[in-house]
Amino acid sequence: MKIAVLMGGQSGEHEVSLISGNSIAQALKEEGYETVVVTISLDGIWRLEDGREVTILPKPSKGLWLIEECKEIPIDVVFPVLHGPKGEDGTIQGLLELAALPYVGSGVLGSAAGMDKAVMKALFRDANLPVPKTILVVWADIKLIEQEIGYPCFVKPANLGSSVGINKARNRKELEFALTEAFKFDTRVVVEEAINEPREIECSVLGLEPKASLPGEIVPDAEFYTYESKYQSQASKLIIPAALSDSDTKKIQEYSIRAFRAVGAEGLSRVDFLIDRKTGKIYVNEINTMPGFTQISMYPKLWEASGLSYGKLVSQLVKLALQRNKRRLDLKICR
Ligand SMILES: Nc1ncnc2c1ncn2[C@@H]1O[C@H](COP(=O)(O)OP(=O)(O)O)[C@@H](O)[C@H]1O
Ligand SMILES: [Mg+2]
Incomplete structure (x- = not known):
């Protein structure tokens, strides 16, 4: 069986993904699978280890498509070892669905819902899971945040990972800073009550x-x-x-x-x-x-x-x- 391991990707977690992806590819080989390693650069170019450019076409396919040779490399399963936006958020999964290729992990909905901290928390609340009090803001609505959440609170871009853009705010000045930071990374920002020394x-x-x-x-x-x-x-x-x-x-x-x-x-x-x-x-x-x-x-x-x-x-x-x-x-x- 031939497994395409996708790694790298266009996110802040590019480097971590390379480490995870390489150790997964190594382990797959040891388990007797054939592997094709595909590295996605920070600007979104997909390459094989020999440097040839490949892609996946948005139509039912048998595998990866070599761009220059106009040729297909048959693949049985895709292992997208990608973290964060454009990897863990349903976008790659959508492409793999259109290509009708089997792939490891969650589909479009699970990936997207798990990535967006506002949607994720709403679904958790709906399932009666205990979550810190959270609100979604799309602009720096200080009054609403102070009314609904108060201090100390955590301010997070909704669709990121690795703690990027996340800050704790203990007062209005820190909240203003935290909101400015978070809105640099996303148009959706969640603010939640801080759990004390968790x-x-x-x-x-x-x-x-x-x-x-x-x-x-x-x-x-x-x-x-x-x-x-x-x-x-x-x-x-x-x-x-x-x-x-x-x-x-x-x-x-x-x-x-x-x-x-x-x-x-x-x-x-x-x-x-x-x-x-x-x-x-x-x-x-x-x-x-x-x-x-x-x-x-x-x-x-x-x-x-x-x-x-x-x-x-x-x-x-x-x-x-x-x-x-x-x-x-x-x-x-x-x-
Ligand atoms: N409500 C909270 N109360 C206390 N600490 C928090 C809270 N939310 C996040 N943190 C701290 O910030 C870290 C990163 O937040 P998290 O929501 O896990 O974002 P990421 O997806 O970037 O990992 C957590 O591991 C924890 O240390
Ligand atoms: Mg975390």
Whole structure:
């Protein structure tokens, strides 16, 4: 079987995606799959390792299309290891649907709903999941924010990841700054109540009938889990499994599966939680439909702790992509 691994992409998480993508490609080879590595540059050009340019056409296809040779490379499954906008938000997934190629992970709806923090939180609330109080603003409506949320609060671009453009605001001056920053990155901005000195717990979900892993804990080396503490410093720690009571572990696993279903995710996701250190209350913070996937990332590490190796995990994801595709092919198009 031949798997196209898409990596890089036009987002702030380009570099992380390259690391995840290369280790997935390596593991697939070790599991006996043939791989075709496709790197998407920051300006959106798709290339094979030998530099030839390829694309996917928006019509039912057998694989990748070599642009200069006007020739198709047959592919059985596409593994889009892309994070953030134009990778994890349903856009690539839409192209793969039009090409009728089986692919790993969530479809258009699950990807888009999981990416937009306002839509995601609305779906979580609708599924009766505990979420911090959140509002969506499309302009710097200070009065509304102070009335509805107050201080301290977190201000986030709705459609980004890796903590880019996110700031905590303790007063009006900081709120004005945080809004200016967030609106540089998106036209939609969410503002939410800050959970006091939260514990950050993460849980991996896998399957079409989803299963949850043991939860893990992140201990950031900064006031919150910023871009720098995620990728530039070595000081943030992963604790696997997280030290939680049995009942909190069960609750987190149950919430993770409910969150996965709420946004319509498929295949895999990592669900992130904040626990108020004082009250012990658990909040669902977000879902990531294409979580970090390097050898040391939380998503595969949690499965390893639950008894599923990195290699077995990636081959399981390929099998799920084929199953998902079959389910879709079995659906009627017209009556
Ligand atoms: N409501 C909140 N209360 C306390 N800390 C928060 C809150 N929201 C976000 N954070 C902090 O900011 C980090 C990034 O926010 P998050 O919503 O996870 O965005 P991203 O999608 O960029 O990871 C979190 O890991 C956490 O450290
Ligand atoms: Mg996060």
